[in-house]
Amino acid sequence: MNASLLRRHRGFSLVELMVSVVIGLLALLFATRLIVSGEKNKDAAVGGSDSMQNGMLALFSLSSDATAAGWGLNDPMVAGCDTSFSDASGYALPAMPRAGASITPLAPVVIQSNGANPDLISFNSGTSQAGAGSIKLFADYTVGNTLTVDSKNPYGFNNGDVMVIAPLTPGSGKCTLFQLSGFGPPPNSTILVNSGGAYRFNAIAGLPNPYKQNLAYIYNLGSPTLMHFHTWTVSNGVLLLRATELAGAEAAGVSVTDNVVSIKAQYGFDARPPGPNPYDPTPGADGMQITAWSGTMIDADSDGVAGSPGDYQRIAAVRIAVVARSKNAEKPNSAGLCTATPVAPTVFASSAPAGVAAVPVQVNVAVAGDTVSWQCYRYRVFETIVQIRNAQWRP
Template identity: 85%
Template sequence: MNLSLSRRRGGFSLVELMVSVVIGLLALLFATRLVVSGEQNKDAAVGGSDSMQNGMLALFSLSSDATEAGWGLNDPMLAGCDTVFSDANGYALPTMQRNGANFTPLAAAVIQSNGQDPDVISFNSGTSQAGAGSVKLFADYTVGNTLTIDNRNPYAFNDGDVMVMAPLTPGSGQCTLFQLSGFGAAPNSTILVNSGGRYRYNPIAGLPLPYKQNLAYIYNLGAPAQLHFHTWTVANGVLLLRAAELAGAERAGVSVTDNVVSIKAQYGFDARLPGPKAYDPNPGADGMQVTRWSGTMVDADSDGVVGSPGDYQRIAAVRIAVVARSKNTEKPNSAGQCGATTVLPTVFATSVPTGVAAVPVQVNVAVAGDVVPWQCYRYRVFETIVQIRNSQWRP
């Protein structure tokens, strides 16, 4: 037998072995790329699902609050009134500016616009079954814990209910929020404003402002445990809620959902002239309409004052946007740069209703303290428009 032929039959040659190794390496390379691509697709899908769930939850929470906003605050004496407010548990009304001075408006919606950064959005409403039920102040109030009223049996006024004292002429003075702490001796022509205990909204020395006989009304907003004063913020990628009726959330807020990097809002004003005039209980035969969007307060009633009560009474709707990001980041390329997102998201870019100019806002999605660049995340934008219907149902 030929010796060389016998050796070849006993194994592979060096060339054959090298070809086998090359083919194996190519197969391994393709398999690795397939696995990596699959993982990237999975991360993108999972990240998109995370942002979808978080964004929808955040938008649902905000829009639900906006839908109820304004109940019990729709009387022209209350809407937009500069309100003295104190809370032993630490909740505070948002501060705005009017004529260069700070004030705290009591209104259905209050937006503290922060440009490209997340806004601070507040929605307020009462829960009294009497709606805007009110009684008139029947004697001058200067100091103390007793208020004389003109109704001997005020309808649906209960011990502990949250009240608001408002001047008869809107804009002529400040309102004061307090709690009813009981009734005076029969026949119940007085109500009491004692402090301490469960009367968290009552200052120790009584109401801080004087009010004149027959020139002020007292409105009932309902039980304090159901007072819907809510303020929404975003911090470090987490949506936070401060709520007057939620224990532990009055001062600092509680987490609602994570991976929400921004919330934005705009007022929808009815700026028609004459339109629904300030303090006019009949806002026009065709109702209120959005004719202008703005993230900041404007002189919607053309009275020369930005942020007057009439401007807050012309808020027909709010436009809300939530920007959520994926939970997982995408890996950077060989140069160390991420390309998951290359352009900052823009909200409020569409013109709705038809003919009303859009006011688009480019949103800053970078999270303070995050070591990962914002370009490594994927983002989803969620938007809605909510009609402030309670503000239109004026007494």
């Protein structure tokens, strides 16, 4: 047997075997890295898609509320009025500061600004077909469940409708929200305010505040099952909605979408000098214009008080931002650090409309109780500006 044939019968040499093992390990390493890289790319793509869907849903929900805000609340007697409000189902108006005191204003939009943390944003609107239909109080009211009015059969006023009584001079007293519980017997022109049963907004029979004859008006906001008083918040990465017309969501709220880490809002004020019409303290006939953005109330009407009724009537628009994050966190690098998002996102950085200074806010996107660093997630910011058009159609 010759030498070459002998070598073939002996099989692979040790060197050849080691070379084969090394080649196999290299191939396995490259395949593993390829699979890991593919999984990372897939997670990033899926996470980006999740944040896109969640963010768009959240922004659409808030902007839809903002579009309808102010219907029925546009009269200067009502907009921004400190309002006595009670709901047996647990809904509450957000508290705001005014002249060192805490008030609950009835306004198209109310923002509790929390700095870098998520804001609390409330949008309010009635649903009465009469819009801002009202009747005058025709006798002094001090106590009791009967209000004397100047109309025997007020148009569009029905049993159970939600009412707001407001003093003729804005800021001269408190408003009261209540439910109409029927009409008094003829020939008197009276409406009743009874408690219990279907009248969830009547904590007591009657009103907690006095009102003077011919110095107060009663406005109809429509059916309580349709009235839109909505408050939006974010808790532990979940967008929550509290709503007066959504059963079970009045007090604690319901989840709308997850992986939303923050919502922010700013008022768009028209802070120009008042127009010539003494009954409408807002600027002139060219309509409302945004001249300043602020996450808190300012003295927009120059009456010396920030958050007065006139300031709420100067809100021309609201700027909304939603920050959503990817569903899955990315893995840290070899040093144990995440680099998916090295810097927290900033909202409201652009100047809009042109010439109006932006008021940017860097958002805290950390979720309480999350064991993963916020830097391991990717984020998307969604912004929009919504005109509060209903508030500008004043009687």
